[in-house]
Amino acid sequence: MKILNFFKRKAKKLSAKTPQKENQLSEINFTLHNDIKDIIWIKNGPKKNFNSDKVNKITEFEIGGIRYTIKTSVETSEPSAIDIELPITKDVIQSDVSKLPYYPAYSSLSPDQRSNYLHYLSNPYNSSYDIGYVFLLYYGLERFLLGDKYEEAFHVINKLREVHKNESFQYYSGNALILSCIYKQRPDMMTRFIESSNKEYKLKFSDNLFLLSAYSFRLPLNSTDIIRLSKTFEFTNKRYISKYPELFNKTLLNIIEKRYDRNSILLNDILKKKDYDKLRTEEMRMFANVSISEKEINIPLLTESFIIKKTFYDLLYETHETVKVELADLRKEGKAPKDEKKKKSKKNTILTFDKVEESELLNELNNTRNNIIDRHFTYIKLQNFYYKYRGLDSNLDSTYIDECIRYCKEDIKSLNDLQKAYVNYEPE
Structure with missing residues (x-):
């Protein structure tokens, strides 16, 4: 009897986990938020607006007299394009759906994930959704930045930056908006972006691109910027x-x-x-969406x-x-x-050694071997980099401090040459 009862309970559990019926998107009604109803890519059906069989557009823009060309890739489809023929689950619970992978694409999502994404599109400013859904929408918006609906896409991305504080999203979207302003020659939109970057978490974009836009549009730097x-x-x-x-x-x-x-x-x-x-x-990739450039x-x-x-x-x-x-x-x-x-928080902050940044700084140092002035500033970067990790691990403290000291000494050794180089630079 115990064995029979066991199988009955097991059968009941399996029945409870039976997946919901899968449908095609064309069979299910869903709504889009008013902000994005005209800036969503559709792969097929009566509202189809994306064709992956050809290069959609070749565009050029200028930075400091140098022209750049961007063209849509003929090899990769738009990752955000909605395929209405792919199956989706009719009813899902958001918390039960697995997180999206890095670089998500609508076509590779599970039926549950597609359903969840469509629900997300009804309110893209809902911060409770996994950041993967935000990126999936964002990929398509990046493509719209190059076309006639530039302002609409710009507006939505800026609003998304207000509520989704993920650092990677802030970095990619901030850089894309700045570059799109330069590409479109829109100093007015660049000013709007600067005014909207009024919170600490929204400043996670490239300082170099910010300075480049200021130079390109003759936008002044105020004391706060400096x-x-x-x-x-x-x-x-x-x-x-x-x-x-x-x-x-x-x-x-x-x-x-x-x-x-x-x-x-x-x-x-x-x-x-x-x-x-x-x-x-x-070299820098203009967009996170790898299908664009x-x-x-x-x-x-x-x-x-x-x-x-x-x-x-x-x-x-x-x-x-x-x-x-x-x-x-x-x-x-x-x-x-x-x-x-x-006041410093009493909680211990866990600091993880950034090998990527270390590698980038060492490569930068190698590239400045023949430029004493640039090398001096790279030495300073390396000193600051290693010094901040001095308390990370008691077994490795001496390693980071030693590296910091080593680059301090290297910098000191080059001060005479730096002075000569600077004196020669000033008359030029």
Whole structure:
């Protein structure tokens, strides 16, 4: 009897797990959010708008006098394109559906996942969904950035950035929006993007692309921009920036106004065309959607410009020293502002050693062997990189500290040559 009861219970459990009936999309009604109803790719059916059998469009854009060509790949279909003939599960529970893989494509999803994705499209701003669904929608929006519905796609991506805080999504989408502004020659949209990047998590895009857009559109950098980019300008002493941000910003603004007779700085006044043309370039993929671009494009590295770094480093250093004096005077008068530095969390932060960043920095060092000025700034990056891992692992602390010290010594050895190179650079 016990054996019979066991099989009865087993049969009951199996019956409970029987999958829901699968249907074709054409047999099921679903709704799209109003923002995206006209910017979704459909592979077949009466609303078909994507054809993977041909190159849809060849487009060109210009950065600093250099023209770039982008064309849709003939080898890969649009990953976000909805195939109405593929089966989907009629009713699913979101929490029961497995997460999407990296680089998802609608055609490779399970029936449950397709159903979940279609439900997600009814409200793409619902942050409870797995980030894979956000990326799947985003791939298609990237393609629309190149076409006639550029503004609609731009608007939706910007709204998605507001609610989906995933760092990878913020990085890819931020870079794509900046590059699309340059490609479309839309300084107005670039200004809109800058104004919308008003939260810390929304600043996870390339500093180099930000500077490139400022240079391309002659958009001024204000004191807030300069402070945010202080690490890029190799200014690492952020004591007063973190403790007294309001005073530091006010002081920097005063220095800018005195020196430039305005409250912001144009990169174009600092970096002349002949210096821009000498900048090293680096290959960069424009979009996360691998079906859009056949190859990477070369982007000028403004973050490696010595004259840009030195200009803003000097401004930040002068501000730091001025704030130091002002604070001393205010303390004597008993009027020193309150220290705004956030208290460190008592919870231990788990820091994982970034091998990818280490490899990139070492490659950068190798590429600057014949350029003393660029090499100096790379040494600083390596010093900062290894120093931050000094407390990661007691067994490896000495390794990171030793590497930090090694590059400090290498940098010190090259200071005489650096001075000579700088003296030669200034007259040029």
